[in-house]
Amino acid sequence: MMHSTSFKQVLAAILWLGASLLPQFALAQNSLKTTPTVDSKIRNIDGVAAVVNTGFVTRKEIDDRIAALQKQGGKLPDATTLRKTVLERLIIEKIQLQNAEQEGVSVSNKELDKIIGDIAVKNKLSLAELKVKIVATGSSYERYRQMLRDDVILSRYREREVEAKIKISDAEIDNFITDRNRAVAGAGGGATRSIPAGKGEPEEIDVAQIFIPADAAAGAGAQAEAKKKAESLLRDARGDVDFLQLGALAAKDNPKIKFQELGYRTPDRLPQLFYEAIRNTGSGQVANAVVKSPAGYHVLKVLDRRALVVNAEPQQAAPQESAPTTPQNIMVTQTMSRHILLRSREGLTDQDAERRLAGYRDQVRAKTADFGELAKKYSEDGSAENGGNLGWMGPGDLVPEFDQAMNRLQIGEVSNPVKTEFGWHLIQVLERREAQLTIEKQRQFARAAIRERKFDQAYQDWLRELRDTATVKILNADDPASSPR
Template identity: 35%
Template sequence: MNRLISRLALALLACTAGAAAALDAVPRAVEVDRIVAVVNNEPITATQLRASLERAIRRLAQQGTELPPREALERQMLERLILERAQLQRARELGLQVDEGMLERAIGRVADNNRMTLEALRNALDKDGIPWRRFRDEIRTELLLQRLREREVDSRIVVTEAEVDNFIATNPDAFSGREYRLAHILLRAPEGASPAQLDALLARARQIQRRLEEGEDFAAVAASVSDAPDAMNGGELGWRSRDRLPAIFAEALETLRPGEVSPILRSAAGVHLVKLLEVRGGELGADSVQQTRVSHILIRTSEVLSDAEAESRLKGLRERIVLGNADFAELAKAHSADPSAAKGGELGWIYPGDTVPEFERAMNALAPGEISEPIRSPFGWHLIKVHERRQQDVSDERKRAMARAALRQRKAEDAFEDWIRQLRDSTYVEYRLDRS
């Protein structure tokens, strides 16, 4: 995203009462927006840095994170903007683009995930002082960076059957249902780092470790020093099952209790510190997962049927079902655009990960017998009905598929870190932040 529009700011002229009359006759001075860094041949301006920094500060404050010193946060944000600019330049070189249809669908998913209409989303953004155009630009950038990652990294990941065999043999509890919420700090090593550079990196990690031992807030330290993309979120990775974590993090969990920080960990990307925040689940056996038997009614949008109309239509159907005036299965047969309509919308028993995230989140929030409000997914609008749940042993074939997916994610994350490091090392950057 090229947000290179230079903004002009009126310079504040210090004046005395005696000079006021003279100043009235002199044109006011104008200061051109200062450049704080040049990435290859593109500038990053002080206005861009300041705007991004203020957003990060608001986000950290909303999370309740203790704010690090502003200067440290400013340098961290500048590094984020440099890395983003380098990726966008690479995307342009490859001819990658995000069309309007893709952008609108992504914005629709943001609204759905927040249980809002598009109009309500716009109103909420306006209340927070976020212009709609800037929001669209940021979503477009996220999509473009995701397309870049898919092309340069994810599409090249290969998982062998031997790796699947080894994963299942060495991770007997990988699919136990237990999930972990982690945060981490990464100090990235340069490509082909020398022993002296690695020693310096370890020395920095030990300093950070001492700060944490002395009681500094992990999230605040991560925001001020970590080189990971999630640094500005306090280094949080969110909830993940063990098999969805990088192998080095999964191994560290064996000795950690909630609230504890790992020793310094070494990887090809650099050095890490990991904090275990919370643990949940784990009541299932290693070979057992929860399945949900579910039905749905799908209404697809089109040129003649808008999102608002599709949502309104499903609300009407839901009201009829809840009031007892209609049967879910009969309405599915009459109205659903999904192939399951012939079976009354029945999808059968669903494993975790079988459906798109929007559908799965809504499904998991329902009690047996309950019907969702209309929810939107990439396929259209749904009403979801959960019939029952059960614990089911995982077949060997299913277990191998889950192991393959876990390995692919692990490999992709490691490969992405390596790719980012190479991209950053090959990017020319001129820093001007400290220049007066």
């Protein structure tokens, strides 16, 4: 019941995006990619910046997108470069929407109503209040609906097309698990595989990162949100957690977040920003602070440091291979928790659900009621008869909102009300333990991690392929729509 699907993960990211942009509805308005209507089929050619297959991008669309970026207050390139960049983005979006339509990718009105309803809930607004805020920006509710519809269509189409291009072999999965086992053996309490470099001796460093993107053109609000997320992940990484699994969980919550292990590299092969941040960080330790780059924010962990051995003889390398490489060596933290669930339903507002769960929480904290008894009486799922007990759960077994709230709790602690796709939860952690991942779970995790490594390259290749096969003619992109003929 609590497992999330691939589409739900993408949809959750879109809902997060819609919620985060709520205070900036002007951006939502300006990023709208309008489709031709009967009235707009006859256009003055001077208003068209580019013909894209059977469609077009107008100069006004470029103006609107630039105005939205300027309102965000971020640092932007010079006017000519900015205009060309925005035009190219609009062309790519137009191509994707055209192809998605041809492939039958669509969003029904019922699905769209559900998405907008969830955005209103996340911002603690009624639908009527949401509409008022949209109109107050100078947009219209109909244009806002079209913007969201296009975003969902693009996300579905991208996921389907890019996923099909990512090929992961069994050998890649086996190698990933073997490397992870060695890293665990080296950083954990077992026999250390790596020999540290002596003072002044050359070394190799195995670094992993969790990357939270923040485009240089993004406004101050988006930058602050990305930094806040990175600092939260840094705090979590300092705990007793698997760093790459923490990254996988964050990526599940927001697909824009990436995680990867860079592998052993000499300092000169690491980005200078990274090396400066982990120069004095020991094996198994997290960098002291989040690293800011032009692309976004990076949370770094040193998985291992070892002496650089040049031209090592085969027999010298043999002891390294003696480290355990069987799948059973990967350990994860599992949590036993219980919850009280109030399902989302008509007649139960979010405010009422929060108020009821806050009341149960206060009773448990005051020791005037037992959590398990309250769960048996009030929880609205199958775990109620067991006092809300969910059993032992590992990283990624539960939906992200629940998982993150649970991981922040100490044993015996009760959470504040937590909202997920299933409704509102009150959570209590009962116990934690270190457990070995099953072979099946390890392979699932390895596949997800490898996919993250390959996704960016596959996505960029796919975009280039789309652009190269499209028929695009640039007409007049340099002048704004308001300029004379």
